[in-house]
Amino acid sequence: MRHIISVMLENESGALSRVAGMFSARGFNIESLTVAPTNDETLSRLTVVSVGDDNIIEQIVKQLNKIIDVVEVTDLTSFEHIERELMLIKLNVSKANLTHIMKQIETFSGKIVDASDDTYTVELAGQSKNLDAFMEKIDQSLIIEISRTGVTGVIKGNK
């Protein structure tokens, strides 16, 4: 199963490579990984998406906790949670496909953030599966490039 694991990390140099290194050294897979500062300047939040059966996810959580720079690990998937990912997608536009593109952008609540004579760059935010769906719906031949941030998330409510 796909799990979103949220890790609070000491904001120390090398802390990120300890986490990434643990995943590769132990053969755990990483679907996506994001890391950024938090409101507490001594901490970063790292969000990693991994796929595995319960035993593997349990080992991942334990191994993360074992890393000295890791302050807290939460498997968001075991709580009610919000997940979001941001995607920038650059598309070829022409008269012929404009309606198709605009329809998809509207359906997925995308935003055109840059436009040239023959390209649009569209910003989309949402659950990863919605971004995947957009990529499926849009005519593949129009995609010039894609940049996705990977997933981040928080637990719902006051937990």
Added chain:
Amino acid sequence: MRMELNGAQILTNSLIEEGVEYIFGYPGGAVLHIYDALNDQDSISHILVRHEQGAAHAADGYARASGKPGVVLVTSGPGITNAVTGIATAYMDSIPMVIISGQVPSMLIGNDAFQEVDAVGITRSCVKHNFLIKDISKIAVTLKKAFHIATTGRPGPVLIDIPKDITIAKSEEQVYPSKIDLRSYKPNNPIDQVQIKKAADLIARSKKPIIYSGGGSVIGNASKELREFTRILGYPITQTLMGLGAYPANDKLSLGMLGMHGTYEANMAMHGSDCVIAVGARFDDRVTANIDKFCPTAKIVHIDIDPTSIGKNVAVDVPLVGDVAQVLKGIIATLGDKKVSEISSWWKQINEWRSKNSLHYKREKGIIKPQTVIETLYEVTGGEAIVTSDVGQHQMWAAQYYLFDEPRRWINSGGLGTMGFGLPAAMGAKLAVPDRDVACVTGEGSIQMMTQELSTMLQYNTAVKIVNLNNRYLGMVRQWQEFFYDKRYSMSYMHALPDFVKLAESYGHVGILVEKESELKPALEEAFKLKDRTVFLDIITDQKENVFPMIPSGAGHHEMLLAGEDDMVSTDDEGLNLV
């Protein structure tokens, strides 16, 4: 007013405050300031090894014998890379160690400067934690953190990389913290009492129990609790290679070692058990054999301080995270006046397995059997020596035939299996426990990986008896080639061996060649009489002897090969995948 000190002096003072007795090290450009500061003190003795791998192994041997952290000091670049094998060895066996490595000056880091390597990067996967000191004000606190992390929880090596400019810069004297609290590292979580109760219930109810104790009982100094626990229950106990001595091998409840080269009774009892009580052991593949055939009928209780050890290789019924001694105390208290199962029929079965006498070996006239050497060593030392070993057949024979009755007497590289470990580890152990006899059981292959340390041993007068089981073969490799590669021997014969007696003598030690069984005991006796000399006993042993019992790769605990049954070896392709 506080004194102005340079970084090297602050570092040295911190080590003194920490109570460090010995540093095992080797100088070089990046650590010259530290060596200069060491000159001005006499609390810490520095042992100048001849190779940095030797420094790490010696510090490791010191730690295993004393229970205190070993300390290593090496220079940047080749200094630290040479030490890596020794660090990884300590890491795999959970040994507390603090390694200080010099680094090129801060402003040159990343420039491919002379003797620069990314020490933090290279060691990341074989240390418990590591630090790069970037600010002189952090020296004392980083040392405190390093010793704290290395020695608590599941112990392990911690590296501190310190750029040369930081050792030279001056700052106010720093107070060495007496204790430290890290928000991201909490090794002592309270023990779950519900789990204790569950474990006690299961243990008391079982009909075919076995206690499987490992290195955690030694590392956690839990020998006393383990003995009490085992004796209250009257249950059989088997120990891993790393656990030997925590429970006395001579006791009637002891079934000896389990695993690939374990005894028949230990492995059969694991296979037939309905309740395996794992105490500070990590279900290593050398112990479980084929995991699909492992303990098919047992419920498993697992005590370990490291949650990652639990459920990693084998699913566990009652996990118990915590320190061995504390958890055992908890279970003992809970067992209190509970009725414990009567298990005489289980003992009857075990005693039948025991009567196979699986460690029996045939003596041959005119040939010294390696097993006899270990038995004689045991006799001559009264079972009271610290025995270190290298890696190979000799290691297994030492584990099988020297009956360890106390913890911290058996010192070997189990997890990494590092040839070359034995000699420097013996030197470190002798420094830790100078009054005790120390023997290093080795092979002609392994010893040649670290002979340079004979020079260090002369300089510091660490009198060790080297017991070289010289079979002219990389015997363990030869055994596998005999069994699994149709006797196609490839690179397992040791050509061009040195004259070990002369080698020892040239380093200023005593060398004795033993070629006849009749000379064996007198030679060992003579060696141990020479209290303050290192003696190299080069013992010419049977070339063809194999280690038995053996679980061939891919087989289960109940599919052991016993001595005399070696014609029957066959392993399928899946088995050959395993090492």
